[in-house]
Amino acid sequence: MALLCLGAAAVPLAVSSGRLPKELLFGIEGAGLAALLLALAFARSDWALWAVGLVAVAEGAAFALRAPALLAPFMGALLLISAELALWSIECARPAQEAIAVGLFRAVRLSALALAGCGFGLLALAGSDLAVSGGFDLTAVGVAAVVAILGLVFWLGRGALRAGVRG
């Protein structure tokens, strides 16, 4: 995870300096897909998530460079779907007898969240298209919103772990 974070953190830096070559971009995505293939072959969920992370980094770099922004929510939903499907297939590789209801629930859950994620992504893009002039205040609000999202996730995660300890 540390390597993934470092690599991913380096990409926006490289993009901002305009020094990221096309070959490197395809290289990262290709490596991500190859890693995903290996993870599926060896049924390793940790590798699979790393691989999806690599692909996400490549996608992010592409959007930062030139890809149309409207595709981003769909790409995000596809990334989520690929990650979940990878985890699902790896779990299926582990010998167990699974009730049909479990599979149905997974499919419904994934479809619903992917659709909802796509919708929220489009909303975010629509919000960014509003004719509001930029400036320090607006940037500060944007940063605060992002920090709030991360804070919310952190707070919920801590709460869930504590609840587990009590249980």
Place this chain on the structure above:
Amino acid sequence: MSRRPTARLADYAAILALGAYAAVALDRVALLALVVPFALWLSVGLASATPPDLDLTCRLDQERIGEDGMAKLVALVSCRGPVSWVEAELELPDGLVSDVPGNRQRLRPQDGVISKCGWELRPQRWGTYRCGPIRVRAQDRFGLMTYSVGLGQPLRLRVFPAFERLRELVAPARTQLYAGNRIARRHGEGIEFASIRDFTAGDRVRRVNWRATARSGIPLVNDFHLERNADVILFVDSFVDLGVDQDSVLTLAVRAAAALAEGYLGQRDRVGVVGFGGLLRWLLPGMGPRHFYRVVEALLDTQVVTSYAWRAIDVIPRRVLPPAATIVALTPFLDPRSLGALADLHHRGFELVVIEISPERFLLRGGKSLDPLALRLWQLVRAARRRTLQRAGVIVVEWPEGTSLEAVLGQVREYRRFARRSAA
């Protein structure tokens, strides 16, 4: 209950954090839109994640089965709280297999509703097995946290060995006081004619042999043999074992002991068991169908325990070896301690029958190459042990590969007949 965040939680959070950082740093909303599905997954998942209340009860449909039998373990799982699935994993010992892949079953229980899952258990060999506990895992609705707990008491499953049904046994030379099916040497009330003797006061008139009385002119009566039972002690040598699982000296000994126990108990004899090895086990002599189950359960616990302590028969409780008992020993003659114990038993006046389970078949399995000289020496040592007992007058019969126990017992009967003729 233990809880553990899944890899999904950390990795999705990392992707979200990096996407958000990149969006702010590069001033591109598209990057934020890319990670919005992950943010949504985490937010909804973590907000709804609460530890579930898991409960499980399990039972076996039968506690005793034969080696070719099947038992069903049924578990009732109840879960309160939001979960995507509950997984029940049954811990099984070696030698017991289930029909469920990985012994894991994944259910989707409704809140508070009891779900049922079952495993069909098939044994690979005889023995006593502990099934369980069952490890129950549950994952919250979005797969971010896993809760795990071991539930249910381990259940004991006894797998009885398959054994040969014997039509004829080795008749014990001496009988006991209880009524049984064996013809005792002593005379008394019975149905088997023994001899004719003079009438004495107190004899019943119905026992008068009128023909003999008419011929001789003095009153004569028929005398009969008493019908009594015998005490048989099954001596299982468990110092050393050769072979693996189904195919080993100890397995053959246990199967033979079970067959003998069934045969003798069917004749209303009393049967006891002595497991003589690194760990001494015994069962007091008893009779009746219920005692058969006690004998087999005692045999199930027979196992090889390595010990270098010298053991003699004085470690066996006196009550286990009643006077005038017949001892049927099953031994491969691999350990000198069992030889010493058997010789001691013979010298103490017990009738001793030794069935030597030939261990050579297990040495040569799997195409192993053996040093011929070492093999010859080993065979000579075992032959010397056998001869020691034979010279002392003990019946020792070898049980070679491919021969039934019935045939081996036939050899014992033949040996006895030959010995009687020789003595005569």
